[in-house]
Amino acid sequence: MPGGELQTVVHDASEVVVGKRDGAWPGEGSELLETYEDAAVAVVDGEIAAVGPTDEVLREYPAENAEEAYDATGQAVVPGFVDPHTHAVFAGDRSDEFEAKLKGKTYQEILADGGGILRTVRAVREATERELAANLREHLDAMLAYGTTTVEVKSGYGLDAESELKLLSAVETVAADHVVDVVPTFMGAHAVPEGQDTDDYVDDVVDEQIPAAAEQGVAEYCDVFCEEGVFSVEQSRRVLEAGRDHGLTPKVHAEELAHIGGTKLAADVAATSADHLLHSTREDVDALVDADVVPVVLPGTAFGLGAEYADAAEMLDAGAPVAVATDFNPNCHSRSMGFAQSLCCVEMGMTPAQALVAATEHAAMALDRPTKGRLDEGAPADMAIVDAPSHVHVPYQFGENVVDAVFKDGARVA
Numbered sequence: 001m002p003g004g005e006l007q008t009v010v011h012d013a014s015e016v017v018v019g020k021r022d023g024a025w026p027g028e029g030s031e032l033l034e035t036y037e038d039a040a041v042a043v044v045d046g047e048i049a050a051v052g053p054t055d056e057v058l059r060e061y062p063a064e065n066a067e068e069a070y071d072a073t074g075q076a077v078v079p080g081f082v083d084p085h086t087h088a089v090f091a092g093d094r095s096d097e098f099e100a101k102l103k104g105k106t107y108q109e110i111l112a113d114g115g116g117i118l119r120t121v122r123a124v125r126e127a128t129e130r131e132l133a134a135n136l137r138e139h140l141d142a143m144l145a146y147g148t149t150t151v152e153v154k155s156g157y158g159l160d161a162e163s164e165l166k167l168l169s170a171v172e173t174v175a176a177d178h179v180v181d182v183v184p185t186f187m188g189a190h191a192v193p194e195g196q197d198t199d200d201y202v203d204d205v206v207d208e209q210i211p212a213a214a215e216q217g218v219a220e221y222c223d224v225f226c227e228e229g230v231f232s233v234e235q236s237r238r239v240l241e242a243g244r245d246h247g248l249t250p251k252v253h254a255e256e257l258a259h260i261g262g263t264k265l266a267a268d269v270a271a272t273s274a275d276h277l278l279h280s281t282r283e284d285v286d287a288l289v290d291a292d293v294v295p296v297v298l299p300g301t302a303f304g305l306g307a308e309y310a311d312a313a314e315m316l317d318a319g320a321p322v323a324v325a326t327d328f329n330p331n332c333h334s335r336s337m338g339f340a341q342s343l344c345c346v347e348m349g350m351t352p353a354q355a356l357v358a359a360t361e362h363a364a365m366a367l368d369r370p371t372k373g374r375l376d377e378g379a380p381a382d383m384a385i386v387d388a389p390s391h392v393h394v395p396y397q398f399g400e401n402v403v404d405a406v407f408k409d410g411a412r413v414a
């Protein structure tokens with residue numbers, strides 16, 4: 001066997017989606033994607049060894065020689081989803097805020113009353129690291145069942161060095177043995193703790209939290225909530241530059257509730273991604289494209305808030321590599337990348353093919369994981385098996401889990 005043991009063969013799939021076709025983005029329908037019909041995938045030592053028509057793949061990699069053979073008749077194989085923006089490590093329950101928002105309270109009003117993020121902060125400070133890890137584990141299990149194989153997780157509900165490190169430590173513990181790949185982000189600048197002056201708190205993030213997080217060595221990224229009434233562009237810049245000085249790559253929550261310049265900041269500091277972008281302009285989007293910053297849309301948040309959606313059409317028109325994430329957090333309680341793709345299509349005018357690329361290859365770019373999100377030969381064999389004949393069913397069957405099986409590094413894990 002070339003290169004090692006034949007681990008897995010998935011065969012007779014109605015469709016295998018490799019990824020986007022070279023030069024085809026933004027495209028529209030199926031021409032955007034490199035796909036095979038009646039297709040198979042062979043996996044050797046966790047990596048894709050062959051992908052193509054079933055008869056060709058089986059000739060070189062007979063299913064009977066594989067440790068695991070999966071008959072995907074009537075099903076589609078897509079790259080495992082990559083969720084590049086979550087706040088999945090937290091404690092407490094904010095379902096009553098969902099009801100308050102339905103009655104007309106705004107996100108900012110809830111936060112100003114000490115609710116929202118600040119309420120989760122109180123619950124996190126009271127929780128043990130073990131409880132936080134158990135909560136995160138349960139969320140990752142659910143995400144995996146929905147087809148997600150790589151997830152970014154932000155801290156940011158601690159808001160002091162000790163509690164932020166506790167969150168990151170819980171993330172590290174779970175990441176060490178969960179099959180989902182976890183990408184940890186430090187986000188001490190997620191809100192200003194009650195009773196504290198914003199500049200003083202930025203000093204604390206810059207002088208205490210970032211050095212401590214860097215020393216702890218768990219986080220890869222540093223994110224900031226650059227938003228009207230939270231952190232200004234200049235305060236956010238301080239945080240991101242300090243993070244960069246300590247080896248943490250910038251990411252930005254930009255223009256979610258108002259337009260204050262977070263997108264341009266993301267371009268300026270060469271962030272890996274700028275996320276939310278509900279109020280970004282064409283000029284902002286062009287700046288992101290010029291600076292190679294990936295725009296990440298979070299339609300679940302707009303859905304939950306009953307707010308307007310980011311202008312995906314403008315991003316597509318600019319040729320931007322739009323990515324999508326769940327933004328799973330107590331204000332946006334969805335762990336399903338399938339539902340995020342449904343919203344991309346129904347609410348943001350994207351095609352199922354564009355939504356799939358946003359949830360896989362572009363999402364991987366938003367985490368600087370270039371080998372993920374595609375099923376190329378040599379790539380890690382992270383695959384979601386859709387219980388329907390084409391990728392279109394992922395957004396089409398909204399509100400359902402259309403994923404029947406998940407393979408991570410070639411092993412069946414769900």
Ligand SMILES: N=CN[C@@H](CCC(=O)O)C(=O)O
Nearest residue numbers: 116117225301327329330331
């Ligand atoms: N907007 C800032 N942070 C989160 C919400 C966090 C929360 O409300 O708990 C977001 O990205 O949507």
Ligand SMILES: [Zn+2]
Nearest residue numbers: 085087253327
């Ligand atoms: Zn967020």
